[in-house]
Amino acid sequence: MKPMTRQEAGLSARRDGRQQARRKAVAEVGGQDARLLPLVTVAPYAILAVLTVVTLVAKHGSPGALLVDLALCAATALWMLWMFTLHPQWWARPAVMGVFFAGLVLLTGALVVREAWFGFLTPACYFYAFGILPWPGRLAGVAAAALVAGDAQSAGIPRDDATGWTAFAAVLAVNVVCMCGFAWWEWTTETRGQERDAALAQVREANQRLQATLDDNAGLHRQLLARAREAGVLDERQRMAREIHDTLAQGLIGIITQLQAAEQSGDIPDRWRAHFAAATRMARESLAEARRSVDALRPEQLETAELGDALAGVADRWSVLHGVAVRVTTTGAARPMRPETELALLRAAQEALANVARHARASSVALTLGYLDGEIALDVHDDGCGFGTPAPQPAPGGGGFGLKAMRERIEGLSGTLRVESAPGAGTTVSARVPHPAAEAAA
Template identity: 65%
Template structure:
């Protein structure tokens, strides 16, 4: 039989093992909690940024529409009436100078109103089409990271809302940021495709890839590769426009992110 001294020593050892196991579990739980808090803080920050971004975009959109629907349309009507009057009756010589001055002023004001509408479009879409803006973003990314990005546009450009253009541009920027952070890629491609009723953006790389199923973790650990935050924001932004976002990847086989948003109906204008 085990003597009292040995029994006590054995109990002490078991108690120490249980204590160390408990401490280990507590340490692991704390690490998972810290990771979860960091993830939540990062997501919260990005959601706030997205809300501010959306608020600014909505206000710009409202102002642009107001200028277009009131000032620009009113000036267009004035110019049309002046032209109709000129076609119906010969403008008397004493009136010709002020008549032409009014016409020119209306045209200049209309051009200024249209410039104001364009200026309210988000950077870098103020002075460029979406395809050109994507090429500019890819070029700056390439210069920063020393890796060429092949940019391709297919199909005929279709009318889109500024929000849709903005969403696709931000998706490309976020996807390229993820490539730089995680992919270790040697080739990157960005494709903008104008289809019948939607516009698709694809960003693909030949990097190390990841398991998309791991993006939704149940143990509180941070998701791999894209960190979860960027993809969450991308998905919310695209799906908020009745679009779709797909992620295709597997370890060692690269990653593809595809976003599709609907175009405006035929005859509509952004």
């Protein structure tokens, strides 16, 4: 295959550009389907060519009249070629297309006046009217083309009396009414289609938003279920730890105490002392195992970290999840505490942070753990919107038991929980749990 020259490539590119411009323009002007492109680019020339041949074959009379007809045919072809075919960029300009259509109707009317068979060119006028003229200019264009078509159809009606003129007017009226009615129906159908497409697009968009919301809700539901399962597991582990501590461990401590008291009484025969020592040793080993079981049942955050480190980890994860800065501060010398005390303070911090995420609209949170004389203090302060007194109550069925559970847990350890807030001044949750030095030793 012979490669194209630079000139041939340029001509091909320009030809492709004109074809793309035509398709784009037909799709834009009047909202017409691009499949109608042949009706406005090929059909008018084909009809005009056939009518020109008919004129050459059937025209009888002076050569001058034939030349006038041929000149009008050529002018019509050149008008369509220059104003429409060669300049597709003009198709989207209603003013230019209006001038083109008016000139085409005038040329067609002049041809119809000379020979009635040129009335077959009026379908080309209709093609252009429906293809390129926007509403309401389309209605005026269709009416003008209908007048030309009616003139051609009434060519055989004599107009030398009132009856002839009445018949002529009736033909014109029928053409105008029928074609304008069709144009109106076509426009209303097109408008309804556009409205339907717009409504369907809105419905699709709404469905997409609804699906996105449902997906988000499903994700939140899964998170809530996971948190509920985790909370249930942790609560059950803590309950088991308390049961072991309060029953088995305390019972073993009592047994060890009684055995030691019996050994020290001096009334035990020497042959029994070895058994008492073995029983005491076994009780101590069982107590150590019970205490290891209690430690193993501590919350996950407290398994490998002290309370301060566990609070820092919880705060970091919450900050990443919600995009709110959290500053964690520990004051005083850290000292060991009972597992239930650690768990209560950890749960209080988690619930306070959860309330900040749900209600506060805060930009920062300060979490402070203080080891004070005789007590452990936990303060969670946010710079959010706050609330007045009394605090707003949760909606029925909407949850809201976190603060109540937090208070019950803290008060169950003989501690106190206070919530201080004011509109625009943020909220502070303060938990205080007794922690004497003797407790740490225990």
